Amino acid sequence: MNTIKSYVETHKNRFIDELIELLKIPSISADPAYTQDVIDTSAAIKASLEKAGCDHVEICETPGYPIVYGHKHISDDLPTVLVYGHYDVQPPDPLDLWESGPFEPIIKKTDIHPEGAIFARGACDDKGQMYMHVKALELMNETDQLPCNVKFMIEGEEEVGSESLAWFVERNQEKLANDVILISDTGMISNTQPSITTGLRGLSYVEVEVTGPNRDLHSGLYGGAVANPINILAKMIASLHDENNHITIPGFYDKVEDLSAEERAEMAKAPFSLEAYKNALDIDAVYGEAGYSTNERNSIRPTLDVNGIWGGYTGEGAKTVIASKAYAKISMRLVPNQEWKEITELFKTHFESIAPKGVKVKVTPHHGGQGYVTPIDNIGYQAASKAYEDTFGVPAIPQRSGGSIPIVSLFEKELKSKTILMGFGLNSDAIHSPNEHFGIFNYLKGIETIPLFYKYFTELSKELED
Template sequence: MENITNYIQQNKDRFINELIELLKIPSVSADSAYSQDVIDTSEAVKRSLEKAGCDKVEICETDGYPIVYAEKIIDPNLPTVLVYGHYDVQPPDPMELWTSPPFEPVIKKTAIHPEGAIFARGACDDKGQMYMHIKAFEYMIQSKTLPCNVKFMIEGEEEVGSVNLKSFVENNAAKLKNDVILISDTGMISNQQPSITTGLRGLSYVEVEVTGPNRDLHSGLYGGAVANPINILSKMIASLHDENNRITIPGFYDKVEELSLKERAEMAKAPFDIEEYKKALDLNEVYGEEGYVTNERNAIRPTLDVNGIWGGYTGQGAKTVIPSKAFAKISMRLVPNQDWEEITQLFTTHFTAIAPAAVTVKVTPHHGGQGYVTPINSIGYQAANKAYTETFGIPAIPVRSGGSIPIVSLFEKELKSKTILMGFGLDSDAIHSPNEHFGIFNYLKGIETIPLFYKYFVELSK
């Protein structure tokens, strides 16, 4: 599309500067200290959608942070694309590992991004990828090439489990009616090889609390006589995997579908250099469930990981105490067919059962969601593949992601439509980590590719 490439070149600096301004707002939904910033970001997104050309833009209040809804209906008889994204971001911690302040965006060149990348929290997940859609829409409005109706639903609580999105979708199904849902909150294999995410893992996230004595105790006077909750919790966590790194919770694998050798062979076609993978992470060796290679372990197999553990004294110097309590946050990534609520209950039952009588255990579920698979013969997938092929010069490879976007299965259930995951980020973009970034090439390539998806989706829908 010559017109879109010209439009991007003419507006490149503006596109980048607008994103940088959005990234300066610290919209951390997990920390109430940033609550006004999250609200300010919703207003900024609203203004961007209005300026881009939406006829109707609303700030929809929820019990938490607002959802920004917008639409451009050119003909009710034409197909409708619903774009989903989120404007909230992960906490920036640990701050000391950032090479530049997380909310003071800077552009730096890297080996993977020689044209430069924007370093900031939310650059890739998801402000940068969400904003691509607004700029692609702007182009279609300005060039009068928008071929169908468009709706936007941009939320502010994705990073805390989309806790209010379910009720919003249920209560607004008619307003959100669409023919396909388009999301860019995933990645692709490389800047030379695009890919379309056809599968997502589900998620169950819990917090556990182990309690021993009713107060912290002197370790000299009580050590060896009462249970130490940190010691107990550590043993309990260690028991959740066996010697082959399989999860030991009874019933955990009952609904896990084993991929056929043919399907595993198809997955193996995706470029993957294990030595580069280890080098990028400063690893001597990879680790995981026996019988599976790395890009199977992190995409098609369920996992259980401790995301944080704490208790007792962690300040400077020494304080010889037996803590009263110990805590851990645990996430379980699930594969399609595993029900996250069922897995949460299995975990709770098992974790409570393995606790010794000397302590009490409390398991608090936080959030979760189902896994998802989209068929590669769907109109949406074919349209996305044609769009990628035109802009990258090579067909996209279907891949399964180890990540979770719990709302995707919610959309299919409530809105009766399939979701297409057109991601433009890279695994090396450090989402959820210090020094998150998003390549300028990727950002602009997304703006170039998205209008083609609209074009081909309408053509294939006839």
Template sequence: MSVAAFIEKNKDRFLNELLDLLRIPSVSADPKFKNDVFAAARFVKESLEKAGADVAEICETAGYPIVYGEKIIDPALPTVLVYGHYDVQPADPYELWDSPPFEPVIRNTAIHPEGAIFARGSADDKGQFYMHIKAFEAMMASGDLPCNVKFMIEGEEEVGSDNLDKFVLANKERLKADVILISDTHMISMQDPSITVGLRGMAYLEVEVTGSNRDLHSGTYGGAVANPINVLCKMIASMKDENEHITIPEFYEKVQELSAQQRQRLNEAPFDLDEYKDKLDIEDVQGEKGYTTIERVGIRPTLDVNGIWGGYTGEGAKTVLPSKAFAKISMRLVPDQDWHEIATLFENHFKFIAPKSVKVKVKTHHGGAPAVVSDSSVGYQAAEAAMEETFGKRPIPTREGGSIPIVALFQKELGSDPILFGFGLDTDALHSPNEHYGVKNYFIGIETIAAFFRHFRKLSEK
């Protein structure tokens, strides 16, 4: 039986297995889901064993485990390393989901007329890394695995991959491969497939602004004592000017500027601004002056408030001046910005602009380096050929605004450019309520991954 025939015959099972994985609430950021995160790791290990891996094991770390698997058919053949993550983002706010986030349902949508799987983690990243396991199973079952394959599926990507670097450094020989496949990105569309060749880095921080030593009556003290929420909002607002340019001193010092030719090529990707606004239900876009929307999310750094709170937020009224106010802030970074340096610049500036009426604390949660990968490597050529085979159209190289910190780590420590081989869409509501992943995307991803192995073997032998 051919690979394609095996996939077609087992479509229902492949889909149902993914739904079972999605029912596990493996939220790495919230300790109350600890047992579920470990349950997801066991699910991945068992899936690798059933698919035909000779080795499948749960590797303990100081945090959540890494699942490692491999099938070595011939040491002389090329080896493909697959990376993915089984942890997911928190599903809050639950009330904004149309169906429970860990009870996956399939519904037709305008963009996914063949159906989309609505569940937390469906696109990021369970649906995407599970494609690789199913492609591996199909190649094994058909007797047509062209290359050796290794799997490294972690459980801490959504909280910064704190323990992955130690694992990689301790297992460099074990993880040695000719190419690394990562499906944790998206395409332009099903009509315009693309391969990501650039990712932004990130620095993620939390700030705390404290005024008085307790909440105060807003009538007795209002107008005389600093309100930390007001102060925090003013401080945050000052960090961008009228052109949406970040005002932190030296913030742009190491930003890699693209040439006019590079910018022109980037903007040749299909993009309809009106359609973009319609999908988001907004009247207009906003961003750094002098750059297109594509450039703003691909090659320019950002500073955004991800959450802000303080004071009374319950039902009814409570007239207080809060003692404290908090915010979570992320900065997306571009080559050649160093996230440690940027976090320090932010902290120094934030403390500098604070008035004496408040005290400020800044905590760095995690971060990661930006990365640019080659579009001329054998791995990229194989991915390009595989996509052209299954989609009927040559993919477009693009830069994506998201961050996958381990890409730069892999480049540095394993000496190989990862191929960012994502099959999601930017409309799949990643990190948001009603996250979903197209059923068609899932299956065409499986087919394309299997095609990649065949093309990579062929190109590697030239």
């Protein structure tokens, strides 16, 4: 424990500098303009894993962006931890809302991060959290306390659906064989109250296109006489929720399991201030499905949100036009048991069925993934819990998250192992938003906590064998 703390203390400035270098590369997987940057980032990850002490590192080509694989093997008799992370990032726009360049990392102090936070796209999601694992390996290696085997699998398409990862995992089950999968790509309640994510929502992401007339029309000459694709799209979107904010797609809730009163009561114990929540977002009221609390709405309930909408004239001033086409990107967060491909089909069928005459509708599925619930009675969860308690001084709380890491249920299916979600980010870190940041405290605390997970996981594995 002391060697861990002192190693971090000695090397922390270098740890921060190395992360800052990594954050400067705009590895935006969604935008083909950044292809070379994404590839450059995979090379940087490879180099960092080699430097941290892996025996073997390789860039594995896939149909999409490469996956960086690395391992350090000690003994066949010891357990193996597979670390997963991603080196790609979300697009940074809207750019005008960033206070500093998204790929020009700077350190600033905030109320929540009095020790400073690194501001940059990917600082928390996931370059910062992924790099904690690289530095934790370096630490364990340099201080000679790596207690087990470790494998790394760092991908470059997490923000666009992890298609190539699925392809890779299916084809490399032996290479990826492990006893537990460890991921830091989630958050915790606060810097004084760690938590371990035990549930993730699934996702179905689609794009819709509504076409009316075959060309843009003058709204004076045609207004009122033809279906306006924007008005129709608005009507169709509006109809996807009823007056209680339930989703109206037939069959959508068929596989949603209601939590028991006990489980909901347990959830309600997590510290939460509605006033602080509203103040942080500058809203006068929360909004959501009738009959559920805010924490339930964003974790155990499925949702449907429009992520983007566009059509017609959006420039300066006024243009009296009826657009030929209107578009929206729509995503649904799903709960365990909801099959994402089935939900995508239900959406498509329903959305096409509600289009009035006078327009044509096209629904294009983007990507998706299954929801997941981690049981808390396995040694992976227990090892994480003990590690957090050691470094934070208080026990971690299990928590369901509203986010999605679609690949987790695939790991369980293909690799037959449980995933432990040890997140060190905070909700206020603005991931996917302008001014994303990651606390220096959180980054260093992660590097300290991860080696303890290895220690406890190896110990608990031995106990199981005995």
